[in-house]
Amino acid sequence: MxxxxxxxxxxxxxxxxxxxxxxxxxxxxxxxxxxxxxxxxxxxxxxxxxxxxxxxxxxxxxxxxxxxxxxxxxxxxxxxxxxxxxxxxxxxxxxPEEFINWEQLEDDTFAYKEKYRRKNELKLLQQAINKLDDIKKETLILSRFEGFKYKEIANIMECSESAVKVRIFRALQEIEVHIKEFNRNDYD
CATH class of the missing domain: 1.10.1740.10 (RNA polymerase sigma factor, region 2, helix turn helix motif)
Structure with missing residues (x-):
């Protein structure tokens, strides 16, 4: 009840x-x-x-x-x-300088090779997320990891729904750029 x-x-x-x-x-x-x-x-x-x-x-x-x-x-x-x-x-x-420990979220049933590849991808992702400013990082976490809708995030962060959409869009763009930079630096 x-x-x-x-x-x-x-x-x-x-x-x-x-x-x-x-x-x-x-x-x-x-x-x-x-x-x-x-x-x-x-x-x-x-x-x-x-x-x-x-x-x-x-x-x-x-x-x-x-x-x-x-x-x-x-x-x-x-x-x-x-x-x-x-x-x-x-x-x-x-x-914080330390990375978010995303690998704790990983499923232990992956084969070793897949797990290793995924671990590297997650490391790049966590590095990219940590390069975001606090506002974009919070917005992205509330949306992608906590599952809030844009309207709810707008209420939480006391901003407009369109501002939330822009922040998420820009955060995802920045993450993509950072990951490309990290990959490029690995091969230089």
């Missing part, structure tokens, strides 16, 4: 003081948020802390929840703001 309750309904119950429902929202979103943060930071410990921070903010600011739009858009907007606040507070500049 609890699985049939929508996220928005659960959050309204949290807002009304039924704090046990926050645990259900945590169960539904903690892995997804963790993967979002991990793709941005490449740090497991930091990702776990940021997930906890999202739910602390939900608890602290539950009275401001308005039930406008989807809950997932609202929670990822909180996540994005928390991550930005964390980097601003800790005076990080740009993106």
């Amino acid at each position: 609890l699985n049939s309750i929508s996220d928005n309904e659960l959050m309204l119950k949290v807002k009304e003081g039924d704090l046990d429902k926050l645990g259900l929202l945590f169960e539904r979103y903690n892995k997804r948020l963790y993967h979002f943060f991990y793709r941005l930071t490449d740090r497991s410990d930091l990702s776990e802390d940021l997930v906890q921070g999202v739910f602390e903010r939900i608890l602290k600011y539950r009275n401001t929840y308005t039930n406008d739009g989807s809950f997932s858009t609202w929670i990822f907007q909180i996540a994005r703001n928390l991550q930005a606040d964390h980097y601003r507070k800790n005076q990080y500049s740009g993106t």
Whole structure:
């Protein structure tokens, strides 16, 4: 029965003081948020802390929840703001130098040769993604890895839907250019 309750309904119950429902929202979103943060930071410990921070903010600011739009858009907007606040507070500049560990997402059933080829492709992809500016990187991750629609991303990032489309288009173009550069440098 609890699985049939929508996220928005659960959050309204949290807002009304039924704090046990926050645990259900945590169960539904903690892995997804963790993967979002991990793709941005490449740090497991930091990702776990940021997930906890999202739910602390939900608890602290539950009275401001308005039930406008989807809950997932609202929670990822909180996540994005928390991550930005964390980097601003800790005076990080740009993106981390380490690469996103995409190979953890790989299926272990590939043959060794295929796995090796794919590993190299993923390394190039992660290098190219890390060369993107923060806004394009976040937009691309929300779209391609978190599965948000452009309209939802626009709400999360507080911009227009057309701006989201442009950012994704430009990010994909930049990735293609970077990968070509990497390949060219390998053969020089």
